Amino acid sequence: MADYLRDVGKRPVVPAVAPGEIRRALPAEPPAAGEPFEAIAADFRELILPGMTHWNHPGWFGYFPANHSPPSILAEMLTATLGAQCMSWQTSPAATELEQVVMEWLRGMLALPADFTGVIQDTASTATLVALLTARDRRGTDPRMLTVYASTEAHSSITKGARLAGFAPEHIRAVPVDAAFAMQAGALEALMAADAAAGLAPACVVATVGTTSSTAVDPLRASAAACGRHGAWLHVDAAYAGAATILPERRALFDGVELADSFVFNPHKWLLTNFDCSAYFVRDVPALLHTFAAAPAYLRTAHDPEVVNFRDWGIQLGRRFRALKLWFVIRSYGVEGLRAMLRRHIALAEEFRSWVEAEPGFVVPAPSPFGLVCLRHEPPALAGDGAALDDWNRALLSRVNAAGDVFLTHTQLGGRYTLRLAIGQWQTERANVARAWELIRSAAGAT
Numbered sequence: 451m452a453d454y455l456r457d458v459g460k461r462p463v464v465p466a467v468a469p470g471e472i473r474r475a476l477p478a479e480p481p482a483a484g485e486p487f488e489a490i491a492a493d494f495r496e497l498i499l500p501g502m503t504h505w506n507h508p509g510w511f512g513y514f515p516a517n518h519s520p521p522s523i524l525a526e527m528l529t530a531t532l533g534a535q536c537m538s539w540q541t542s543p544a545a546t547e548l549e550q551v552v553m554e555w556l557r558g559m560l561a562l563p564a565d566f567t568g569v570i571q572d573t574a575s576t577a578t579l580v581a582l583l584t585a586r587d588r589r590g591t592d593p594r595m596l597t598v599y600a601s602t603e604a605h606s607s608i609t610k611g612a613r614l615a616g617f618a619p620e621h622i623r624a625v626p627v628d629a630a631f632a633m634q635a636g637a638l639e640a641l642m643a644a645d646a647a648a649g650l651a652p653a654c655v656v657a658t659v660g661t662t663s664s665t666a667v668d669p670l671r672a673s674a675a676a677c678g679r680h681g682a683w684l685h686v687d688a689a690y691a692g693a694a695t696i697l698p699e700r701r702a703l704f705d706g707v708e709l710a711d712s713f714v715f716n717p718h719k720w721l722l723t724n725f726d727c728s729a730y731f732v733r734d735v736p737a738l739l740h741t742f743a744a745a746p747a748y749l750r751t752a753h754d755p756e757v758v759n760f761r762d763w764g765i766q767l768g769r770r771f772r773a774l775k776l777w778f779v780i781r782s783y784g785v786e787g788l789r790a791m792l793r794r795h796i797a798l799a800e801e802f803r804s805w806v807e808a809e810p811g812f813v814v815p816a817p818s819p820f821g822l823v824c825l826r827h828e829p830p831a832l833a834g835d836g837a838a839l840d841d842w843n844r845a846l847l848s849r850v851n852a853a854g855d856v857f858l859t860h861t862q863l864g865g866r867y868t869l870r871l872a873i874g875q876w877q878t879e880r881a882n883v884a885r886a887w888e889l890i891r892s893a894a895g896a897t
Contacts, residue, residue: 454499455520459877462854463507465500472501508877509856511886514662514690514822515874518724521782525775526724536769538749539757546758549773552780556717556729559785560695563708566731569763570772574689575607577714577730578656580738580764582615585654585683585711588737596653597621597645601633601668603661605687612654621650630817631664631863633657635672642680652680659704660691663861663870664816664824667691671706678709686713689728691820693720694796697789703819720795720821720874721788722779727772730764738763795821795873798883802871805887811894815863821873824863827894840867849893856886 475497505516536545553568571577582598589596598612602624612622623645626637642652655677657668670686677684686707692715694700695707707713713731717723732738743762745754761767780788799821806812806825816824827846832838844860847869851857861868871886 459508463857467501508882511871512857512859519722521778522724522775525778529771536771537761538759540751545771552773552777568731571728571730572726573728574714579611581685581712582611584741587741589653591651597650598654599623600656601625603631608656631666633668635669639676652682654683656685659688665820665822674709684710686710688715690719799873823871824868843867846893850889
């Protein structure tokens with residue numbers, strides 16, 4: 451494990467393997483007798499490790515970060531060693547109370563109001579589903595008449611979660627976005643008002659801070675006002691960008707979050723805590739418990755009236771001891787250490803953007819408030835030919851990633867194929883970002 455952390459930067463970010471190649475190299479049947487650990491470890495090194503995508507490579511710029519750190523890894527080892535089932539206070543008192551303390555630490559770090567209470571979920575997708583289910587039940591209307599709203603740039607898990615929560619697909623509204631790819635407040639209000647006039651009941655608005663494609667920031671304060679007028683729940687999805695709330699200079703981007711009903715971000719994305727660890731904060735705890743609490747006889751204990759049982763705060767009954775790794779991380783780095791990391795990543799993104807904007811033929815189609823920069827290359831010879839430009843950028847990305855020491859991903863912005871460079875790995879340095887830009891320029895034919 452120590453060797454891997456030391457040497458991961460020397461490996462190709464993405465393995466050069468074909469589908470089925472690793473499966474064919476593994477035995478089709480399990481061994482009848484136990485094998486020595488040396489043989490298992492050797493197969494891990496020779497068969498499994500070469501086929502892994504290295505999300506914590508310093509040249510990882512794809513999707514969003516899936517961060518970790520040595521303290522988080524050590525805590526995860528201890529969690530596995532303890533093997534605790536943390537569904538209730540009685541099953542693991544220290545796990546429950548540490549989660550309460552750490553989530554209160556985190557609430558303070560994020561500058562969220564004191565009436566928000568935190569719980570750790572596995573992923574933001576699950577947390578959003580929890581919010582949608584709670585919003586559905588609190589609205590107290592025939593579910594067939596309820597409506598949900600999110601921007602056209604919102605994460606796909608929102609539509610999926612709404613369907614799982616029982617909202618009719620035809621009542622899931624995609625709100626148009628503005629030139630910065632943020633939800634249009636006026637369009638949201640118009641849709642909600644039209645639905646209310648038609649006898650439907652607006653139940654939930656999901657506003658995003660840091661959309662997946664471009665890290666756009668939806669108008670939280672205006673969304674909260676619309677929710678107040680129509681009796682809807684406001685859930686803020688800040689899965690990636692929420693970590694930046696610990697930076698005082700970035701809090702203006704979250705203006706209005708204090709008016710939300712719930713808020714989620716993932717420490718496992720940009721706060722040095724390995725997957726999975728999603729921080730979900732909710733204001734109306736009784737509404738949450740109304741939806742999720744279940745107390746069959748075999749789970750009841752004498753302590754229930756005076757303790758928190760986190761099994762009642764989400765979908766899962768069984769729960770891992772996720773708070774331990776978050777505790778290790780916050781104590782090891784301190785709030786200022788975590789802020790320093792985020793500031794370094796944001797500064798690298800700003801510098802990278804400046805390089806792109808200064809290079810003829812390149813465009814940056816969206817703002818970059820956090821650690822993500824979107825870009826396209828538009829050579830004059832292809833000007834005006836959208837399909838050809840898309841093909842050109844698709845091939846450019848393939849050439850960049852073929853080098854093996856960096857990895858970028860793509861999206862669609864305004865219907866156009868767009869490259870994304872997301873900075874957020876704990877070992878990423880300026881030299882790695884400069885290498886990515888060198889490969890991009892080379893693939894574009896720049897001199």
